[in-house]
Amino acid sequence: MSVIFYDLAGADPKRRFSPYCWRIRMALAHKQLEVDDRPWCFTEKDAIGFSGQGLVPVIVDRGRSVHDSWEIARHLETAYPDRPSLFGGAEAPIRLIASWTERVVQPQIGRMIIADIVAVLDEKDKVYFRESREKRFGMTLETAQADRDERLPAFRQSLEPVRTVLASYPWLGGAKPNYADYAVFGAFQWARCTSPYKLLAEDDPIFAWHKRARDLFDGLAEKAPAFG
Amino acid sequence: MSVIFYDLAGADPKRRFSPYCWRIRMALAHKQLEVDDRPWCFTEKDAIGFSGQGLVPVIVDRGRSVHDSWEIARHLETAYPDRPSLFGGAEAPIRLIASWTERVVQPQIGRMIIADIVAVLDEKDKVYFRESREKRFGMTLETAQADRDERLPAFRQSLEPVRTVLASYPWLGGAKPNYADYAVFGAFQWARCTSPYKLLAEDDPIFAWHKRARDLFDGLAEKAPAFG
CATH class of the missing domain: 3.40.30.10 (Glutaredoxin)
Structure with missing residues (x-):
């Protein structure tokens, strides 16, 4: 089932x-x-x-x-306790990583791609999305996104905790990917599926990690409609 | 031994x-x-x-x-694999938490207590500490610390990922404390042992968590010379 x-x-x-x-x-x-x-x-x-x-x-x-x-x-x-573990015994630490992603990584990404998102939405969603998000930002989505090149260095800098892990382990979960990876992965996949904007330099270890994650499960995320 | x-x-x-x-x-x-x-x-x-x-x-x-x-x-x-585990199977996720502490939590705390630290140092360390840190900050330690009241709200806000975990688990390690806790704990204990400045509101769940951590191991950290 x-x-x-x-x-x-x-x-x-x-x-x-x-x-x-x-x-x-x-x-x-x-x-x-x-x-x-x-x-x-x-x-x-x-x-x-x-x-x-x-x-x-x-x-x-x-x-x-x-x-x-x-x-x-x-x-x-x-x-599904008999299937591969999502947390690997680390539920609480992974909760912290998910929360950090929501509070630090995603708001910065959102600010850099928010106008691009509108273009991929279904017609019936466009007005709702624009109105609710422009209210949140207090400005047009185009204005919110306009200074993204200036925001990019601080964004990349804020990802250092991820790079520290990837310097010693292939995945944020350690030897194998787990929900620590999927929590952070989702943020970058959101951007990849909605915007052509390059958030990561190609020589960033996070860039290579995200590609490895897209290739998991027979390329589940790599095959999805996306930019770049 | x-x-x-x-x-x-x-x-x-x-x-x-x-x-x-x-x-x-x-x-x-x-x-x-x-x-x-x-x-x-x-x-x-x-x-x-x-x-x-x-x-x-x-x-x-x-x-x-x-x-x-x-x-x-x-x-x-x-x-010491037979002793209680420090990582609980979560070595890589805990590495991320430790790195986040070093890159986000500690620099903000340091900026708020750096002049206070001098007062607790041994005489022979004071010149070395002041010179090396004033070079790092590009200003006197007193100037670096002077705007701490203005910095405090952003600092407290940046700790939200810790509060998210503590809303559902007693420790950052989950049901029991582990190195995820000790990594973050050290940052606040550093402040407590060097400065009377109140980094946390008393109704902050992080305040209660830090007290619980100080009480571990027969009050190892609670008994240590400190302020407050």
């Missing part, structure tokens, strides 16, 4: 770009689960109303709905 | 204040090792010359010297 997965999609239903959904897409593959994939748009709140809230990712696993990427990851780890 | 541990000390040889040495002090206790403790001052380079470099922590374990806090932690984990 497959796991139903509501995943944020653009005008092209194959273009998936939520950083939180990418965490779960990778986690479902890590757990070797069959996925019944449902592309979902921001304004289709009714389609996930059963979950009691309006955001993806949402999964339905054997009749039970779970939302919030962290809760979904914990559910998968508990429900 | 006890582990020889060179630990940074102030004018009072019982006042230990290096963030990196506190990591190792806690790690040695976690591994239930007997410690032969050697207070060390910045300018006593000769005393640790055998290690091939001039910084503490340095340990000598069964004739082998190891320096650099991360390398010491890895050595202890490998050399």
Whole structure:
């Protein structure tokens, strides 16, 4: 029986770009689960109303709905203990890494690609997205994104903790990838699937790590519609 | 046979204040090792010359010297596999947390307590410390520290990833403390042992976590000479 997965999609239903959904897409593959994939748009709140809230990712696993990427990851780890571990005994430290990604990495990326995202959205989502995000930034998305070249050096600098790990280990999880990797991976995959902007220098070890992660699970993320 | 541990000390040889040495002090206790403790001052380079470099922590374990806090932690984990684990299977994720502490938490704390540190140093260290740090900051230590009240809100905000974990787990290591805790702990213990400045609000969950950590190992850190 497959796991139903509501995943944020653009005008092209194959273009998936939520950083939180990418965490779960990778986690479902890590757990070797069959996925019944449902592309979902921001304004289709009714389609996930059963979950009691309006955001993806949402999964339905054997009749039970779970939302919030962290809760979904914990559910998968508990429900499928015989499959490869998502946390490798490090649930709390990985929670810190996921939180750091949400509070430090993603806001900086968002600011650099926010206008580009609009172009990949389904028509019915564009007004909702622009209005809600322009309210959040207090300016047009084009203005928010305009100074990204000046923001880029500080962004790259803020990733040093990731580079420290990659200097000694192939994955943030250590010898093998785990949810520590997928949490950070999602942020960069979000950018890759929505914007041609080059966040990472090609000689950055994070660049090579992200390519290795895209190649996991038979190229699950490498094959996804994206830029670059 | 006890582990020889060179630990940074102030004018009072019982006042230990290096963030990196506190990591190792806690790690040695976690591994239930007997410690032969050697207070060390910045300018006593000769005393640790055998290690091939001039910084503490340095340990000598069964004739082998190891320096650099991360390398010491890895050595202890490998050399004493039957003692409680320092990493709990999460070596690489904890490396990221340690690096984040070094690159984000410690520089901000340092800027807020740097002039206070001078007052606790041994006389012979004061000139060395002031000159090297004033060169680093490009200003007097008093000037560097003067705007700490303005820096405090951003510092507290940057600790959100720690609060996210503590909202769901008692320790950064999860159910029990491990090196994830000791890495972050050292930063706050450094401040506590050198400065009366209040970095954390008393209702901050990090404040309570730090107190719990000081109470570990029969109050090892709680009993240490400190402010507040």
